[in-house]
Amino acid sequence: MRRAARFFSFNKPADWHNGRMANMSVRSSGISIERTDKYSVYKSVHSYEIDGADEVADFAVGPGSKLYVLDTRAGLWVHDYENRHTEPLFSPGHQLFTNRSYLAAEGDCLYMADPGGDNRISSVAPSNGQLLWTARRWNGIELYPLAAAADKGRHLYTVVPLDPAGGSPDSAEVPAGSRIAVLQWNSSGEVVRVFEHETMRLDSAASVRDLCGRFSLVSAGEGEPVLLDSVRKTVTRFGRYGEDPAVTRTVQTGTPAGVAVDAEGAVYVGDGSREGSSEDERFIFQYAASGECTAKVSGYRSRVDKLLHDRKNRIYALDREKGVITLLELQSRTMTLADAGLPEAWYVSGELDSVEEETEWHKIELLADIPEETQIRFTCFATDDRYGVLEGEVVDYSEYFGNPDIPLARKWKASRHLWSEPIVNPRDALLMNAKGRYLWYRLELAGSERTAPVVSRLRVHFPRQSPIVHLPSIYQEDPGGSKFLERFLALFGTFFAEMEEKIDKISSTFDPDGVAGPYLTWLSRWLALDIAESWDEPKLRTLMKRAPELYKLRGTRQGLSQMLHIYTGVEPFIVEQHQLKHMQESSELRQMFTRLYGDNPYCFCVMLPPECVRSDKQRMMVENIIEDQQPAYAEGRLVILQPWMHADMHTYIGINTVLSEPTLLTLDRQSSMPHGTVLIDVDRDKRIDIHTRLELDSGLE
Incomplete structure (x- = not known):
């Protein structure tokens, strides 16, 4: 019976801390050479x-x-x-x-x-x-x-x-x-x-x-x-x-x-x-x-x-x-490594235990950013015994490589015969001749003065899974040829594994929180949200999550209000003609209301503060939302509320107009003019606190 493939994964800071490192920093983005200013x-x-x-x-x-x-x-x-x-x-x-x-x-x-x-x-x-x-x-x-x-x-x-x-x-x-x-x-x-x-x-x-x-x-x-x-x-x-x-x-x-x-x-x-x-x-x-x-x-x-x-x-x-x-x-x-004086770092893992004797370790997958003039070298060794003889003594390999008191150069010299040949800048590489229950690996990072490689994820796969087992036995009988054929077929095995992984995770591509960039915009089109193509990602995700309930409210005042609130972050002020009907009965007000809101019974006004519409692009997007969400028989008009105090304009207390407490007019941080001063009196010139007309019978110097 064929055993299921497994792997050890290193992609979180806690994973890397199980090993021993020198001149290396661990961040959420991965591991790299230490840096300093x-x-x-x-x-x-x-x-x-x-x-x-x-x-x-x-x-x-x-x-x-x-x-x-x-x-x-x-x-x-x-x-x-x-x-x-x-x-x-x-x-x-x-x-x-x-x-x-x-x-x-x-x-x-x-x-x-x-x-x-x-x-x-x-x-x-x-x-x-x-x-x-x-x-x-x-x-x-x-x-x-x-x-x-x-x-x-x-x-x-x-x-x-x-x-x-x-x-x-x-x-x-x-x-x-x-x-x-x-x-x-x-x-x-x-x-x-x-x-x-x-x-x-x-x-x-x-x-x-x-x-x-x-x-x-x-x-x-x-x-x-x-x-x-x-x-x-x-x-x-x-x-x-x-x-x-x-x-x-x-x-x-x-x-x-x-x-x-x-x-x-x-x-x-x-x-x-x-x-x-x-x-x-x-x-x-x-x-x-x-x-x-x-x-x-x-x-x-x-x-x-x-x-x-x-x-x-x-x-x-x-x-x-x-x-x-x-x-x-x-x-x-x-930063430079203390022993070598070069911009390098190294990492030695703890033991990876497959729990089975004579395990054939399959391959490694490395997700890393490797700039020009930098390098990553990977070496490993596998054995069925955690203990071995180094420098004439029986040692626990994990304790030996993790001992900070043993100089780095001495460790590598004493254990040189254990490690495999280095694989340079591996992305997806087979582990040849790595057989045993336990496996240790070593990463060596070489950088330049300004840049260094960053390892985001490392996976070690086991046991050996080769497509060669699906071929006739004649292809497996030749020891020399089968090794080459195994390496050749491993390329296709990688393609199939990546394809299967994408298929397994296909559901995540339909989650608005799981995708970003152009793919998020493409996904929004599945919900017929064409008006949201230029929205920023947080607003677009909110809109996609609420799309089912917004579809039920399309063509209603509530639906338009919620749509605009998602885009602008502000609750819009919507005025419909039926709200003004009883006020238009007065002939004195009818002309003003007609000028402000029009006389079309199928026209309504949507009012927003100016900070919500700072550019032509934002104004166009708001108008598109109004047009998309308005009923088929109605027409919406956008009004940008300005902070003014004209009683016959779009002036609404608490919305774009505020009545505040009277304050003093302060001059050069030392003198003040009381708020009760009225500058109109002709008879008493140049007297502050008495009726005075500025620029007519008095002046400020």
């Missing part, structure tokens, strides 16, 4: 793309896709990198600040910190270039700003020496042991907080010019400045209220330059090494809030002179040598 180059802005500008000296990030760019001629430009549009904010030769300025921006605030100009710190309105405030001294100290940043509260932060010896910007000296502090300025130009610490004192004397470029500054959130000292290779992070800072020593090679902080608090530090150093080792390094170096931004390998991070989680890196501002954004990338 990594920074990659989104766009590069070159100096020559900024019309009229010279080489880039500094920049700040503005709203939207705007950059504020300072060039080497001290010109300040507003550049929209998405639309490649540039406008000058300050043309070269303005003499308001020099090309040594540091820019900082947030919202509608733009700041310049200039160690070499007359206005050491300036606030400018970026919309028109209006100078809002400037500062040269603070608490009797000459200011020589060495870095600048802005936070979400539109505060400005500047790094300044608190003990300068004075002099011109080119000759000013800062003695050894001098304090370096971060000043917090509000939007009015006042210093509201000073951040300093003993670790920020200078070890040796230096000129202001030598100190320029040594420090980088950024604000973490609102009120938490983070300072990078590229000489000491330290990052100092202050709390919001100036408490003792956390000091982190950076360990990357090269020269630390530029600092940025993302929304999660991670700190990014660039490498300011000059051209000619090992470019392969120049990265942007990521540090956790604890100070541990957690990752490299390998998508950027160039010099960094300044780093910024915006609210869209993008990183901006300036390379002055190349004159390029590079934008990096988080993009999904395939």
